[in-house]
Amino acid sequence: MTTPKITAQQNGRFPGDRKHEGSMRQRAYAAAPWYVMVAPAIALIAWLIAYPFVNTVILSFQEARFGSVGTSWVGLDNYVRVFNDGELQQAYVTTAILTVFSVAMQLVLAWALALLLWGTARKVSTVVRVLFAIPMLLSPVAVGVVWTVLLHPQYGWLTAGLGFVNFSPISSPDTALISLILVETWQWTPFMFLIIAAGLNSIPEETLEAARLDGAGPVRLFTSVIWPLTLPVTLVAILFRGLDTLKAFDLPYNLTGGGPGTATQTIAIYLYRQAFTRFDQGYASAIALVTTVLMALVAIIILALMRRAERNVA
C-alpha cells in the first residue's frame, strides 16, 4: 500500500466537507490535525476571554473581597445596588456627558479640518496630517499630567495666558468636566480627522465631477454626495471614539482624579475604586457587566445606523 501523495486541499477536499462521502469516523480522523492546530488559539481565547468573563459573571452574584479568604452567594444583591447607587448613577451621567459632547466636538472639528485640507490645502495635507496626529500619539497619562500643569492657577502657562487670576478650570466643580471634554477633544480630534480624511479621499473623482456637471453647488455637493458617501466611515469613527470615551479612565484619572468631588468621576474610575480601593470584587463585577451591556446597546445602535447608511449608499 502506498501513501496518497495528494493532500486534501490539493484534491479540492476539506475536512468536514459534507459533499465528500465517508464515514463520520474517517472525516473526523482526517480533520483531526486541523482541529489540533486550531486548538491553541481556541484555548487562548477561552483562557483570556471566556474564563475572565464567566468568572466575572460568577463574582457578580457573590460577596467577594479581593484578597480575602472565602466568598458567599448574595443572589441579585449586587445588581440591586447598581440600580440604587446614587454615586454610580452620577458616574453614568458624567460619562454620558463626556462622551456625547467630546465626540460631537471631535466630529465637527475633524470634518472642518478634513474638508479644509481636502479642498484648499491638499498639497500640504500629508505634512499637516502628521502634525495633527501628534496629540493622538501621546499617552493619555502624559496628556493628563501636562494639562494639569498648564492649567495650574499659579504656575500654569495657559491660565496665565488666559488672564485667569486665582482660578483653575480643573479645580472648580463647575468647570472641571468642561475642561476634561476640551482636553479629550484636543487629544482625539486627530484620530477622527484621519478616518474622515481617508473617507473623503476615497470618493471617486468621477462622482464629484458628474455632480458638478449636473449643476450641484458646494452645499448640494456636500449634502447629496460627500456626506452620504462618507457617512459609513464617519459612523465608524463615532463608534470607535464613542466606545473608547465610555471607557475613559487614564485621562480623567490623571487630569482630575475624578474630582473635584465627583465632578469628573467616570464609570471606569468608579469601577476602579470599587475593585481596587474598596476591594469589593462582587459589586465591581456587577457594575462591569451592566456597563458592558449598556455599551453593547450603544454599539448595536451605531452599527444599525451604519448598515442603513451603507444600504442608502448602495
Next chain:
Amino acid sequence: MLNNHRRALAATVALVAPALGLTACSAGGGAPVTGDRGDAAISVVTLQSPTFQGCIEALIPGFTEETGIEVNLTAIPYDGMLDKYQTSFAAGTATYDLLTIAFQWTGQFAANGFLEPVADEGALDGVAQTLANQYQFAGEQFAVPYNSAVMGYFYRTDILDRLGVDFPTSQEELLDLLPILENDPELQAEGIFPTSVMGDKTQGMANFNSVYHSLGGPAFENENSQPNPIDVDIATRAYESLAAQVAASPASVLTGTFASTPAEFAAGTVVLLPAFNGSVGSSFESDESAVKGNYAFTATPGGAGDLGGWGNAVAASSTQKEAAAKFAAYIATPEADLKCALEFGKPPVSEANFSNEEILVNIPYLPSVFEALKTATPRYAGENAGTLNDIVDSITSQFLAGQLGSAADAAQELADQIAAAS
C-alpha cells in the same frame, strides 16, 4: 493516512513542548532562592522614591556583608502598589519576602493571614512606641516601622511675628486667624494665601481625621480594631472648619495634594500649611526655598493629626521568613535609620534620632514631629480599612466640592455610610 498521523504527531509535539517549557518556568517561581555564596536571598519590594528605594539600596551592601543574605530590591510606584500586593497575596506564592506597607493596610492584610507576625521583639528596640503600635492588629505586631509621618502644620514664623499673633492652639483659634491673614493688605499685595488645604479626593481622610480628632472626636476604631460610630455633631464642626480653610486657600485647593501644596509653601505663597512631615523632608531647607529659616512645624490646632507612615512586613507565604525579618530589623536599627535620615531625608523611627544634631541641620523641625506623633490619631487600619478610608475620602471631597449640601448633611451621610460598611 500516514501523513495525517505525522501531522497530528507534529502538532501534538508543537503544543506539548511549549506547555512543558512554560510549566517548567512557572515551577521555579515558588522555590527558595539562594545567593551566589549559597546563603539565603530575599526579594524585597518598596516604594519608588528616593527616601525608600535609595535608602534601602544604600543599606543592602552592609546587610549582606554582615549576614551573608542577598537582597533583590524592587521599587514600584505608589499608584497600583496596593493592587500588586493584593494580587501577589491572592496568588499564594512568595513573589516578595519583605514588603514596605502603608500602616493602614496592616489589618486587611493581617486578617487574611497574608503577613507573618514579628517574632523577634528585639527588632523594635529603640523604635518610638507610637510608631510600633501602628502595625499592631489583634494584639500582634505585623511590621517594623520604616519611617514616621504625621499631619501637622508648617507655618511662617516671620509673618505671624509681624502680625503679632501666635500659632493657634485650637480649631476655633484657627478659624479666627484665617480672616486676619486674609484681610492683611501686605499679604494680599504679595499674593500670599492664609492656607492651602490638600483638597484632592485622595486626601479627604487626612484632612477629616486631623480636624475631627482635634475637636475631640472619638477614635475611629476601638481596641479590637472595630469601627466606632461617627459623632455627627463633631463631624459637622470638622466639616465647617475644613470648608473655612478651603475658602481661604488658592484656587487649586480642590486638586491640591501632598506634593503640590508644600511646593506652594516653599514658594512663599502660603502662611499656614497643613501637611505631612514625610512629604516635606528637608525641601524647605534647600537654597531654592523662599521660607528657609522662617518656618516651624507643630501639631494640628487642637492637638491631633492624621498619623501616616510605612513599615516593613514579612509575607506569610515567604520561604525566607527569618532572613526577611532580619532585614526589616536591620533597616530600623538606629545606625541604619540615621544613615537614611542624613543621606535621603527619611523621617526617622528610632527615638534617639529625633533629637540627633546631625539630622536637625537638614530637618530642624524634627523634635516637633516627635511631639506631634504623641497625640496623632490613626485612620482606619482594621480588616475593612480600604472601604472605610475611601468612604471618608469620598464624602469629604464631595462636601468640599459643594456636592453634599451643608456640613451637617455631609456629617450625617458620613456617619450613615460608615455604619453601613462597619
